Amino acid sequence: MNAHALTRRPPALPLIITALVAYWLAVVAAMHLLEPEFDPVAVPMSAYVVGAYGVWMTTSFFAAAAIWFLLAFGLAKVLPPTWWTKAGIVLFCIAGCGEVVMGFFPAQWPIPQPVPQQIVIHLIGGLATFYAVALGSISFSVSFRGADRWRPVSTAAIVVSILMFATLMYRWVWRPLSDMDGLIQRIIVALMLVWFALVVIPWIRWAPRAEPAAGVGTSASAGA
DSSP: OOGGGGSBOOOHHHHHHHHHHHHHHHHHHHHHHHOTTSOTTTSOGGGGGGSTTHHHHHHHHHHHHHHHHHHHHHHHHHSOOOHHHHHHHHHHHHHHHHHHHHHHSOOOSSOOSSOOHHHHHHHHHHHHHHHHHHHHHHHHHHHGGGSTTTGGGHHHHHHHHHHHHHHHHIIIIISTTOTTHHHHHHHHHHHHHHHHHHHHHHHHHTOOBOOOOTTHHHHHHHHO
């Protein structure tokens, strides 16, 4: 029997999404090194677009948009078609649109007064993105309970997504634009990455087996 014919082949979509996340993470990490004039504790990551390497940060918004759109599309194909799944799809698509808005309407730092229309649009896009991701993660995490591949991690995914939403509420409701805004934003992003790992690792590990090559079953029967 040809052993290679029955090996598991990881599906392409989660691998593409993982590559996009890796690109996004590499860009953001590089910005912290290349633009040290921005204090990561106080300054949100959007401010990196005004630095010398801002064009790279701009590309990260469009990479993030692709991540949310692809997650919505991919999870729609593999999760049960419940209302939780449908809500997650809609919310992740909203998040993708919000990322596109932030990419086309970059931030300025420090924020001038009065606040320009461009920054207002950017902030609206940011609010839509972060809240849509947090709520969409909760929706998908509940839906994971009905999918074999994600059921073992569904509780962890729910906890992480609720923590994400709680931290987001703390940032925008209790301490809006505080002197620790950058740190709080980065904690939210770290929780997003943890949730992403909980989603993608089972997705790749549960890759369907490839169909046996033509003649493999026949040859095995003949040999028996």
